[in-house]
Amino acid sequence: MKHVLPIIISLFLFRCAQQSSPISDSGKEKTPFFKIIYFDNYYTDFLKALKADRSDWDKIYFEKIKNGLIKEYFSKSEYYPLVRETFSYPIQDTNGLTKFIADLNENRIDIEKIISEAFTLCNKQIKNDSVTFYMIPLSSDIKEIVNKMGGVTAQTAGSKQIILTIDFSVNSWKEMLKYTVAHEFNHSYWTNINFSNNYKMTLLSYIIFEGKADSFAHSLYPNVKAPWTTSLNASEKTALWKKIMLKLQSDDQYLLASVMFGSEDYPIWGGYTLGYDIMQTAFKKNPELLKTNWTNLDADKLLELSDYK
Numbered sequence: 001m002k003h004v005l006p007i008i009i010s011l012f013l014f015r016c017a018q019q020s021s022p023i024s025d026s027g028k029e030k031t032p033f034f035k036i037i038y039f040d041n042y043y044t045d046f047l048k049a050l051k052a053d054r055s056d057w058d059k060i061y062f063e064k065i066k067n068g069l070i071k072e073y074f075s076k077s078e079y080y081p082l083v084r085e086t087f088s089y090p091i092q093d094t095n096g097l098t099k100f101i102a103d104l105n106e107n108r109i110d111i112e113k114i115i116s117e118a119f120t121l122c123n124k125q126i127k128n129d130s131v132t133f134y135m136i137p138l139s140s141d142i143k144e145i146v147n148k149m150g151g152v153t154a155q156t157a158g159s160k161q162i163i164l165t166i167d168f169s170v171n172s173w174k175e176m177l178k179y180t181v182a183h184e185f186n187h188s189y190w191t192n193i194n195f196s197n198n199y200k201m202t203l204l205s206y207i208i209f210e211g212k213a214d215s216f217a218h219s220l221y222p223n224v225k226a227p228w229t230t231s232l233n234a235s236e237k238t239a240l241w242k243k244i245m246l247k248l249q250s251d252d253q254y255l256l257a258s259v260m261f262g263s264e265d266y267p268i269w270g271g272y273t274l275g276y277d278i279m280q281t282a283f284k285k286n287p288e289l290l291k292t293n294w295t296n297l298d299a300d301k302l303l304e305l306s307d308y309k
Helices: 040-052 057-074 080-086 094-106 108-125 140-148 173-194 203-220 234-247 253-261 270-285 287-291 299-305
Strands: 034-037 131-135 152-158 161-166
Touching: 034 108, 040 057, 040 094, 057 080, 080 152, 094 108, 108 131, 108 173, 108 203, 131 173, 140 152, 152 173, 161 173, 173 203, 203 253, 203 270, 203 299, 234 253, 234 270, 253 270, 270 287, 270 299
Parallel strands: 034 131, 131 161
Antiparallel strands: 152 161
16 A cells, blocks of 8 residues: 555564454354464564574565565465565565554554454445455654554455554554554455456546545545645645646556655555545545446546546
């Protein structure tokens, strides 16, 4: 979901084992199944290996973290190339990593409660059971922007996989965690139904993809403020739309990243703001849409129903 440049500025990471999956067998409807994997054993091994030998930091990282996690958990993920990119940046701040592990353990009960409640609420709207959440540490490279995002960032690795990163020093992380779970859940639901290996994400489909996820999350948590959905004023939205109108069918990855996350040529989070606004104007003009499963409507149709022409 929402990072900086490039289209995968997700820099995440964390532990193997430990599940939280409240299942009700007593009657009526079962609580949707999920689990949480923390990866702390991988990162503890990484820290131990560095203490023993710091001469080849990157090699140790790739052996202990990237290659191990990719092979064990993400080799069959629908968005495998993006996940590989996520784990391609060796951790440099070992003190920060040590603190993150401690903070994660200290807040584990709250994390599991928030994810459980959000996941259950999401499944009351649209169904996607048996999802795994992976907790990974924050890279110092994106700490500032994650702070502006409310302390949580995430990536949908596939139809049944969501990667989460929390900055526990940001006071709003609990509120933003539930919103982020809902946002990524919408992505995972869409992926479960619509993804194919020959699918190509265009600029328009990417903008709408994110607009759908934010609209879904806001429908569940209307009081949570997601700054990337309101990063532009009215005139700035108009200017950005005019600038990209003729590029909407492009699948150039650098362009997509620039429009969504910002660059020298494009404002930060501009694509996210446009996507959310397109969806909201479509709902306003066509209120009956809200009674349908609009997540599965294609981007061209939703654009046609909106105020954006």
